[in-house]
Amino acid sequence: LVARPAGVCSMMKLPVQASAEGLDVAFVGVPLDTGTSNRPGARFGPRQIRAESAMLRRFHGSTGAAPFDSLRVADIGDVNVNLYNLPGSCRLIRRSYQRIVASGCVPLTLGGDHTITYPILQALAEKHGPVGLVHVDAHTDTGAGALGEKIYHGSTFRRCAQEGLLDCARVVQIGIRGSSYEPDPHKYSREQGFRVVLAEECWMKSLEPLMREVRVQLGDKPMYISFDIDGLDPAYAPGTGTPEIAGLTPAQALEIIRGCKGLNIVGCDLVEVAPMYDVSGESEDASEQGKCWHRQLWVKA
Amino acid sequence: LVARPAGVCSMMKLPVQASAEGLDVAFVGVPLDTGTSNRPGARFGPRQIRAESAMLRRFHGSTGAAPFDSLRVADIGDVNVNLYNLPGSCRLIRRSYQRIVASGCVPLTLGGDHTITYPILQALAEKHGPVGLVHVDAHTDTGAGALGEKIYHGSTFRRCAQEGLLDCARVVQIGIRGSSYEPDPHKYSREQGFRVVLAEECWMKSLEPLMREVRVQLGDKPMYISFDIDGLDPAYAPGTGTPEIAGLTPAQALEIIRGCKGLNIVGCDLVEVAPMYDVSGESEDASEQGKCWHRQLWVKA
Amino acid sequence: LVARPAGVCSMMKLPVQASAEGLDVAFVGVPLDTGTSNRPGARFGPRQIRAESAMLRRFHGSTGAAPFDSLRVADIGDVNVNLYNLPGSCRLIRRSYQRIVASGCVPLTLGGDHTITYPILQALAEKHGPVGLVHVDAHTDTGAGALGEKIYHGSTFRRCAQEGLLDCARVVQIGIRGSSYEPDPHKYSREQGFRVVLAEECWMKSLEPLMREVRVQLGDKPMYISFDIDGLDPAYAPGTGTPEIAGLTPAQALEIIRGCKGLNIVGCDLVEVAPMYDVSGESEDASEQGKCWHRQLWVKA
Amino acid sequence: LVARPAGVCSMMKLPVQASAEGLDVAFVGVPLDTGTSNRPGARFGPRQIRAESAMLRRFHGSTGAAPFDSLRVADIGDVNVNLYNLPGSCRLIRRSYQRIVASGCVPLTLGGDHTITYPILQALAEKHGPVGLVHVDAHTDTGAGALGEKIYHGSTFRRCAQEGLLDCARVVQIGIRGSSYEPDPHKYSREQGFRVVLAEECWMKSLEPLMREVRVQLGDKPMYISFDIDGLDPAYAPGTGTPEIAGLTPAQALEIIRGCKGLNIVGCDLVEVAPMYDVSGESEDASEQGKCWHRQLWVKA
Amino acid sequence: LVARPAGVCSMMKLPVQASAEGLDVAFVGVPLDTGTSNRPGARFGPRQIRAESAMLRRFHGSTGAAPFDSLRVADIGDVNVNLYNLPGSCRLIRRSYQRIVASGCVPLTLGGDHTITYPILQALAEKHGPVGLVHVDAHTDTGAGALGEKIYHGSTFRRCAQEGLLDCARVVQIGIRGSSYEPDPHKYSREQGFRVVLAEECWMKSLEPLMREVRVQLGDKPMYISFDIDGLDPAYAPGTGTPEIAGLTPAQALEIIRGCKGLNIVGCDLVEVAPMYDVSGESEDASEQGKCWHRQLWVKA
Amino acid sequence: LVARPAGVCSMMKLPVQASAEGLDVAFVGVPLDTGTSNRPGARFGPRQIRAESAMLRRFHGSTGAAPFDSLRVADIGDVNVNLYNLPGSCRLIRRSYQRIVASGCVPLTLGGDHTITYPILQALAEKHGPVGLVHVDAHTDTGAGALGEKIYHGSTFRRCAQEGLLDCARVVQIGIRGSSYEPDPHKYSREQGFRVVLAEECWMKSLEPLMREVRVQLGDKPMYISFDIDGLDPAYAPGTGTPEIAGLTPAQALEIIRGCKGLNIVGCDLVEVAPMYDVSGESEDASEQGKCWHRQLWVKA
C-alpha cells in the first residue's frame, strides 16, 4: 500500500497500457471541449478525474462491490483529438473506439464534452446494432444544430437517432430541466419514443421506483449509459459548462447507477467535467465518477 | 442566434433603454451594499446577474413559460446610488422608482443588499397603497436598527411596517433560521401579523401546500416578492454576505416562485447577491435569478 | 454591540483566558493535521472556525437556546502540538486535556484532524470511565493502521476501543459511506457492538426517529460527540481532506445535534475542517460549527 | 458622475451602438477561443475586459492623454462567431471587419484567442495594403499548423505573411521566450525579415531605446498593434491560456504602447485574455487593457 | 515556542490588551470600508493581517532589527465603527485615537480603507500640530469629494490639508499613477507644496536616493507614514479595491520603510487591504505589513 | 504530435518506467509535506508539476537546449513515503535514492517539502562524497530543530553539514531574507563557510556576475542544486508554504539555472511546491520547474 498522494495519476491507480487488448474493461479519456456552447474546459476532464480518483479504494462498503476481483481492467490513456476541427475529431474518436470495441473490451469513457458520445455510439452500434440508453443530463441534447453546424454538444442524440444508433424505445433521459430555444423542447424526444423524466419529477424522491421501470424498459439487450455531470445540481458538481439549477442529488445519481445493475452494458461515459470551475477542491466530480465506475465494474462482473 | 459568450451583457440579452416608458416590465439594477452588516459585495450583484443571464433562453420546458411573447420587456440599467451616504442612497432609489412606477411599468430589481427594498416599497406604496409581501430570506430583517442607525439591511421590514407600506395580514416570511441578537427574534413579525415560516418547517418537504395557503392569504390585491438569496442554503448560493446553514433548496425556491402565479404582482427583487464569494463559477445565483424572473414574466402575461 | 468585522477573533467573540479554571465549558483548538491521509490543512481549522464564528449571535430563534445565560464559557486558545511527531503530539494533547478535565470543565474542541479524538478520549476516560459516543463521519475510522503506523486519522476508534476508552454498546456511527481498503469495512465496528448507520439509510429522511433510538441507546451515562465534518455532503462542507459524495445535509446534522439534548455530554469535537479547500468563502464550516456548539451549550445548561 | 459599480458594462462606459458608422474609433469584441492549444477561456475576454474597464477615468495623470476630447469613440459590441467551425469563424470575422474598415473607423479589438488577428488583418490589408506590425507575445505564432490544421492561434503570423498581409520589413515581435516544437523556432520570422526581440533582451531594462528604433523601423505607413497578454509575465496577467515565465512587466508594456505614439495605427487588438484563470480578482488584464487603449485613443488624436 | 498555526490570532502573536496605557507602541485595527469607491472588503483587513502575521518572527536577518527587545508593544484590538454612517465612523475613530495618543503611545494602524487616515490625523495633529507625511499610494487621494459627499477614501488628504493637519512642505506622495476624473490630477497636491513622485519615476530603480532626499525634506519634526497597499503593483498585492497596474515592487516598499529610519514617527498605517481579492493565499499583504511594522518598531527603538 | 491536454500525466510527457536502470537522468517525485512548519500541501507538488509540464516542448528557443537528443530520460514515478512518521519517511527516501544512485542515473527530484533533501543528500554523498551545493531559498534552513525535533524542513542543511554530506566551502545560498527566530540567523551558515547571498543583494540586478563567481567557487567536483520555490517572490510562485516578500524574479532564477551550465551536477530538486495556494491557475510553478529541468538536462548533455 502506498500513500495516497504518491504516483503518476492513472484512473484509480490502475495499470496504464497502450491498447485495450486482453482487457474486459478499459478506462479511456477523450480530452475534447470544442463542442461546448457556453463555458469551455472539459478538455481537462480526463486529467482531473484521474487525479482525483486516487481517493478510491478496492471495495465498497455499502454495495459490497469488488470489481477488480473478477475483471481485467486498465487505463488505456486518451484518444487523440483535433482541437481545431470538430467533425475531424469525431472521425478520430470513432476510429479509436472501433479498435477498442474490436478487442471485445467495454469502454468506460472520461469526457470531454457531450459531442463525443456521438462517435462513440457510432463505433458501438457498428458492433452491437442500435443500443438502449440511460441518459442523465439537464438537457435532452436533441437540438437540430447550432450556429449553422450540425455537430455540437447539444445535438448529440438527434445525430444518433438519425443515424439509427439508438433503439429508441429503450431510451430514457433523466434530470431534464431549464430554459430552451424552442417552444416545445421535448417534442423531438417524444416523437422518437424516448422516455423523458423531468428534474421536477425527481425532486425530493428516491429514484429506485423509476429504475425498476427503467430495467424493464431496457430489457437484456445491449445498452449504454451516458452521464452528463450537469444532470446533477451545480452545488454538487460546479465544474461544468452549462449548469442548470434544481438538478439531481448525488444520492439519486447513485440510485441510477446502482439501478443499472444486471443490464447489458456495452459502454458508458461521464462527460462535461470542466474542472476549472470547481475551485473548491475537486471533491465532487471525480468522487462521483469513481463511485459510478466502481459500480459499473461490479455490474460487469 | 448568436453564440452565448457574445455581446454587451444586458439582462437576458434584452434591449437596453434609458427609461421605463412603454414597457410592461423592466429589469433595473441597484448596485448598493453599504447597508451590509457582515461581508460586503452586493454592489456587484447587478453586473454579475446580467453576465450570467446569458445562459437563459426564450422558453421554459417544464412550465411552458414564454414571457417575451406577450410582454414588452427591457433592461433599463442601474439606479445611481450614493455609496457614502446610506439614507441619501435610499432617497435616490425612491425617486428613481417613483418614475418607473409612474410609467405603469412593473420593476424587477437586481440588488444590491436588502436595504434597497425599503425605498422601492416606498415608491410602490405611493401608487398601490400597502402591499402584500412574499419574503424569502434566512432573516426576518425586522431589527430595530444597528450601531445606532435606523436604516440598514437588517431593519428593512420594520421600517416598511412602521411607514404603513405593508398590508401586514398579507405578509409571509419563508426560510427564517439562525441565531439572533434578541431572545425572541420573531416577536416583531408576529405582532404585525406576518406569517413566519421557519426553515425547519420546510426541510425535506415540497412547498406546494404552503404556496396554496399563501395564494389564499395574499388574495388578488397588489403584492410584492422580495427574494433574499440567503434564503437558499449557502451550498446553492455561496455568493452572499450573511449565509446561514440549512436553508431552502433551489427546487423549493422554484416552487415558491411558480406558486406566485396568478397573484397581482406589482414588483419583485432579488437581493444580497455578492458574486465575489461564489468563486466556483457563478453558476447558481444568476441561474436562480433567471429562472425566477423568467417565471415572473410569465406570471404577468 | 460592535460591528461584526471588528475585534481579535476568539470563538463566538467570547473572552480568551489561559486555562479552564472556573469555567463550565471551554472552547479549545487543536491545530494538528499530520494524521491526514489525503489532503492536509486541518491545522488551520481552529483559526478559521474562530474567524467565521463572528457571525453567531447570543440567541437561537428556532430552538430558543440561550446558552450564555446559564453557563460560564470562554475560549482557552489552542493546545500546542508537535507538528513533526504524531505520537508526540498525542501525548501533548492528552496532557493538556487532563488539565482541562481536572478543572471540571467540559471541553468543546475545534480540530484538527480526527487523530486528536484519541488522546482527548484518553483524558476523558481517565475521569469518567469508558464513554458513550455519537460519531458523525463518512468513515468508521476503525482501521488497523496505515503505512506501518498505528496512529493516524483513520484508526482513531480502533485505538480507543482497544484501550477501553469506549462503552462499546453505547457507540453509534452515522453517515458512513464510500469505498474501502477492506472487503468488509464495517466488520470491526460490528464486532465491537457499535451501531453503524450508513449514509444510504439517511438519504432523504428526517433523522429525528434515529435520534430517539440513539437517546435510548446512550442512556444517561457520560457520552462524547465526535463530529467529522466529512460526515456532511461535500457540497455543504468542501473544506475537508477526504470528502465522500452523497453525505448528510446540514438539516440532518442539526437534527443529530439537537437530538443529543438531555444526554450526559462530557465533551465534543468538530474535526477535519481544512479551510483552504473552502474557497467560496467560509460559509459552511464555521456556521455549522457554531450551530452545533450553540446547541451544545444549551444542552449543558 | 455615477458610482463605479453602476450600469450595463460597455467598454469604458462608452455608448453602445450597432455599427461603426460615424466613429473615429470603435471598440469591438471577438469572443472566440477555439483556436487555443492549451487552456481555453478567451471567449469570455471581451465580457471581462468590459466589466473591469469601469475603473478607467477620462484623463491620464502621467501622460496627459484625454482621448475622448478629440475622438468619436463607441463600443459596437461583439462580432458573432461560429464556435464549432474555426475557418467559418474566420470568415465571419473578416466580413465584419470589412464593414468596420469600410466606414473609415479604426477598430480596437477585445479578444479572443490570437487566431482572430488573421481575419482582422485580411480585412485591414484589403484597404491599406500590407501593414507594419508591433507584436507583443511570448510566442512568434509562426507555426506551420497543428494537429493537421493550418489555422489556429499558433500559426497566425505565418498565415498573414503567406497571404501578403504584412509588410515584413516593418514587423517586430517583442517578448518571445519559452520552449518550442522546433529546433530553431525563430527561423521563420528571421527568414521573413521580422525583428525578433527575445524576453531575455528585455529583462530588467527600459524599453524606451527599443521603441525609438521601432518607430524608425515602422515609419509613417499603416501599422497594426497586436498585443497577446501572454507577452507579460504571468504574475501580472495570470488569466491566459499558454503562460510562459520570465516575461515583460506592465511598465515595459506601457513603454511599448506609449512608444507607438505618432505611428500610423490602423487597428490594434488585445488577445488571449482568459479571465477564468485570473481568480485573484481581475485586476490586471483589464487595467492593462484600459491603459493601452487609453493611450491608443490619444495616439490617434 | 509554539507551532505556527496555534493560537488566537493577535498581531504578531503579541499580547492583547484593552487600552494603550503603558505601551510605547500599539497595533490597532480599523475595520471600515464604506469609504471605498470600487471593490469593498477592507473591513476584513485587520482580521486577515493578524492571521497572516503568525509567520513573523522576532528578529530580522537583513536589518538586524529586534524591536521587541526595547519597546513595550501590544495589540489593542479594533476601534468600533459605524458601518452605516461614514462621518459617524470618522467621529468614533477620532475619539478612539485621542485616547490612544493621550496615553503617549504610537499607534500602528491596520486598515480599513483610506478614509480612516483622516480622523487618525485629526487626533494626532491635536497633540503634535501639523505633521509631515510619507504617503505611498497609486492615488493622491486629494479629490474634492464624490457622489456629493466630502468624505470618502479618495479625498482624505484634501480634507487633512484643509483642516491644517499636514505640514504641507513636508509631504511626499510616492507611487502615483493611473487615470483620473480630472484633467490635471496632481494640481491640488502641487498647489499645497506636496512632492509627488510618479510610479513612472520609480520603475526599475532603487528608491534609496529618493529616500535620502525624503529624510532631508522631513527633518526631525513629527511625521506620519500612510501606506496604501495599492501603491504596490497588484501582482504583489491583489487584495485591494482600486488596483492600478505598473506600481511599486516589494523591494521598493522595503526601501521606503527602511528609509524612514531615524525620522520622528508619531504613527503609521497600512490601508486598503481587502483580503477577499487575494485568493491565492494571503502571502503578500500581511508579510509586507509585517515587514513594515517590524521595521517601524525598530525605528522607534 | 498529440493535443496538449491529452494523456496520462508523466513529467514532460516522458515515458514512465519502474526503475532508473538504463537511464542517464530520471525524474522522481517525493510527495511528502509533514516537515512543513506553516502551510502544508507540498505532498501534491509532484502531481501538479507533472500536470503542468504538459506545456513544455522539446526545444528551447533562447538557449538552443535540446536535452532529449543526447540523454536517456524517463519519469520513474514517486518514492513511497510514510506520512505519519517523518524520520521513517527519511529512511524510505534514502533507501530509494541509494537504488537510483547505484544505477548510475542522475535524479531530478520533484518535491515535497525541503526535509527531503536531507535523505537525498545522504544517498548521494555515499557515492560521491561531500557535494557542493547551489541552494536557492528564502531561508537558510539551518535551524537546530523545532518543537523538540531535529528533523524538519527548516533544519535540512544543518543536518547535512553535521553528517559531512556537504563540501562546505563549495556551498552558496541565494535569495535569503525575512524574519527569524534567532538574533543572528546567518551565523551558522557563516561558521560552516557557506556563502550567503541575501535577496537584498539581488534586487533589480542581473545575477550573471554572481553565477560567474559561483562557477569558480564550485569548480568541477560533484555538486547538487536545491531549489526551494520560495526563493522566488511569492507573486511569481504563490503555491508554497512559507512565502517571504521581496524575493527573486523568474528571470533571475533562469540566470541561476543557466549559470550552472558546465558544473558537475549529480542531482537537483525543486521543493516546497504546494499547488493548492496557487489558485490562479498553476502557471508559475511548473513552468519554472520545466524551464529549470529543461536546462538541467541540457547541462548534462
Ligand SMILES: [Mn+2]
Ligand atoms: Mn449533455
Ligand SMILES: [Mn+2]
Ligand atoms: Mn447537459
Ligand SMILES: [Mn+2]
Ligand atoms: Mn434580507
Ligand SMILES: [Mn+2]
Ligand atoms: Mn438574509
Ligand SMILES: [Mn+2]
Ligand atoms: Mn473521521
Ligand SMILES: [Mn+2]
Ligand atoms: Mn471522515
Ligand SMILES: [Mn+2]
Ligand atoms: Mn499569440
Ligand SMILES: [Mn+2]
Ligand atoms: Mn502567446
Ligand SMILES: [Mn+2]
Ligand atoms: Mn489611498
Ligand SMILES: [Mn+2]
Ligand atoms: Mn490608492
Ligand SMILES: [Mn+2]
Ligand atoms: Mn527551504
Ligand SMILES: [Mn+2]
Ligand atoms: Mn524556504
